[in-house]
Amino acid sequence: MKIIHKKIKFWYGLTLSVTVLWSIVSVLVPITSGEFINQFLANTQNIFGGYFWLFVVSSLFQILLSTLSTFLSLDLVKRIKNFFRQTVIAKLFTQRHYQDEALSAAITDINVNSQVVAEQYVKGEIDIINCLVMIVASAVGLLTINLALSAVIIVISLLIVLFPKVLAQKSQANREQQAESQDQLNKRLTAFIKGIETLANFRAQKYYQQMLGRDNQNIFQTEGRGNNFRTITYGVNAFLQVVKTLIIIGFGAYLISLQRLTMGGLLAAIQIAATLGAPMEVLSMLLYYRREVTPIAQRINAYAKDAATTPMPVSAARIKQIELEHYMYTFAQQPILKDLSLTFERGKKYLLVGKSGSGKSTLLRGIAGTGAGAASGVLKINGLTNHFFQQMKLVTQTPAVFPASLEDNLWMGQKGQPEKMQEVLNLLELNHVAERFGTSEYLIADNLSGGEKQRIALGRALLANPDVLLLDEFSAALDPQLSIKLEKYLLRSSAMVISVTHHVQKELLPLYDEVIELDAGEVVSVSTPQSLK
Incomplete structure (x- = not known):
């Protein structure tokens, strides 16, 4: 050896x-x-x-x-x-x-x-x-x-x-x-x-x-x-x-x-x-x-x-379309997603709903390529399979905050303009975190609330200016007023948004293009907000 x-x-x-x-x-x-x-x-x-x-x-x-x-x-x-x-x-x-x-x-x-x-x-x-x-x-x-x-x-x-x-x-x-x-x-x-x-x-x-x-x-x-x-x-x-x-x-x-x-x-x-x-x-x-x-x-x-194994090819191309054809996903030999066929278009907003355990979060991770299970069927982004696209960002319901500065946690190693970061801090109402820790001192995750962690995770996604935002209960720990404010902002952006939620805000429902309901890993329905009224 x-x-x-x-x-x-x-x-x-x-x-x-x-x-x-x-x-x-x-x-x-x-x-x-x-x-x-x-x-x-x-x-x-x-x-x-x-x-x-x-x-x-x-x-x-x-x-x-x-x-x-x-x-x-x-x-x-x-x-x-x-x-x-x-x-x-x-x-x-x-x-x-x-x-x-x-x-x-x-x-x-x-x-x-x-x-x-x-x-x-x-x-x-x-x-x-x-x-x-x-x-x-x-x-x-x-x-x-x-x-x-x-x-x-x-x-x-x-x-x-x-x-x-x-x-x-x-x-x-x-x-x-x-x-x-x-x-x-x-x-x-x-x-x-x-x-x-x-x-x-x-x-x-x-x-x-x-x-x-x-x-x-x-x-x-x-x-x-x-x-x-x-x-x-x-x-x-x-x-x-x-x-x-x-x-x-x-x-x-x-x-x-x-x-x-x-x-x-x-x-x-x-x-x-x-x-x-x-x-x-x-x-x-x-x-x-x-x-x-x-x-x-x-x-x-x-x-x-x-x-030393060959990594997945990385693409910086703008994302126009995501297609799933007979897509299945298993974890620990248990089927989580079953025979999904869906299409997501650039700039459109999609709401994923369903009972807990229906496979919503797994679908987001499957699209992002970060799941721990095994996928089969076809997942194509811009017609390509087995590619990692930089213009796609996932915001999870259990966000990671690293023992690094607030600036590093937001920019994630990229160079950015301080003015842009300040705009995001204002939007997310995170100025008090910047005042408490500064922008260059290490953050201590245990000293942050769940809502502050979620906003930091959303902030790093926004600063990346992605074509696709995958949101997994991104506002679960936020107060209702701030949650509605941020969701409105995201739904009025130019990005494709695929959002998972258990609690649908009725006033925001018209801002979505499609509502996709999952149950036991299968698509139950795909409908427009207008048809749900």
């Missing part, structure tokens, strides 16, 4: 190169030290011979490379985490509707899993290569000292590497369960805190807190099982390391007695064995961790693949 993005490939390659070079030098240091000891024992008067200076230079070079490798490794993890965060955020912003599950999973991936994957999967890959290089270099170094001793050291070291595979499948399944439990906790916690006022009113905080406690206990248990797997692996590795050291000393002493090994060779072998033991032990843990986090890495990698 390729998870290294081209933006960080250079840093990955640089870190790998320096780390591998450090591994090779780390094996050369004990070899030169062994030769230095043999040289000194042969001639105690020549302590500062060639091998002494070679040992000193290689040791200094080892320190330099070790420091540089550490810095580059930390920097690489930082870059990878930054890339993962950007990728996850980019994926979230490609969505056209809110999903609790997707947000909870993304929060876990940003706060927890990006760190895990960066350290244990991507950097872990470098560490694995580094260990393999060090193992090969150590084996070559040992073979230059004594073949029999080298064979003993390498066989025991291989046992250390192979043991963690026994636990690999169970540990991997446990990590997947831990990620799922974390997602569940995040999802529920977000929902419960959003509804804390309701919980307090019903005095249900303790009950729902206990529910979160059970979710947290599931995480605690998976973490405990993961710790057990790691502890067992570490304990067995430590035991094998002790056995290896005893065998090296005993067998090495025996070889010295047979004059098949020098004292310098034994000291070098002990150092190389330690050098070999560390990467062997670390390699076994790295392979264990990498296998364990592979499902998480695949999940993180999916964000990059999804974010």
